[in-house]
Amino acid sequence: MGSVNSWAERQEALVEETAWVERCRTGDEGAMNAIVAKHRKRLIRVASNVLRDSHEAEDVAQDAFLKAFRELGKLRDDKAFSGYLYRICVRLCMDRLRSRKPEVGLMDDGVHVPCGKVETRVLIERLLDELTPELRMTLVLREMEQLSYDEVADVMRVPVGTVRSRLHTARERFRVIWLRATEEQEVTL
């Protein structure tokens, strides 16, 4: 019964969002407000987890909303707005990652294995910098955003097989660099 209710609620939310998107096409401010308020948290969170910078993530999320509103004409099915917006955000994050200069010699200047939450964040940020944008995005979407393989494939516009192989590589590399950081810390101690 609960699942029927949640299905009905999802359908209701979808219908509501479709109506908002339709109103956005005419420049309705209220509808824009509703859409931004609904998707803000998810967009900023995914951008933060990928970019590891909350300010940059807010910029990207804003740009994603603006791009989505600007290119509403390209959206064939209003019901697909949510996925469309998410894809734009992921693409913008990828662009930012690609435009970043790679940090070479990460381990040379000494990586400290974390004791606290802040240190863990710093370490993770530096370890993620060692992955390519594609591997990093796949790992974050799967491990942090908890998306299914199909969802990751849909967001990144790649086949599911590619997601599997990228995730495998990303996990392996992440494991190696994590291990290296841990061992270096043990040697230092």
Add this chain to the structure above:
Amino acid sequence: MKPTDFIASPPGIQEVDQPWIETDPVMDKALEALRSSRFEVSDHDPEFVGAVVRRAKVETRQRSLSYWIPVLISGIAAFLALFAVIQALLAGSEQAAHEESTLPPHSR
């Protein structure tokens, strides 16, 4: 061959990370650290919403202006050109009429 190799995975189960087959404490710890460093975002931020809607409105206005201003300028230019042509034609016909009226009667 492991005994589990004979068991076919039901549809959809492939997606699960099958920890019972292969466990790697280093991998588990690394991924756990990754998950624990997840960013959390506050539920409400009216400033963000307001900023996006303001920027969207400004963009819409700019797009609208960038569409209409060239149209307007082209319209004005076309009007001026047409006006100049009409003026030239009128001036030409007036001059012709004037010249005709100033000619001596025997030369008409």
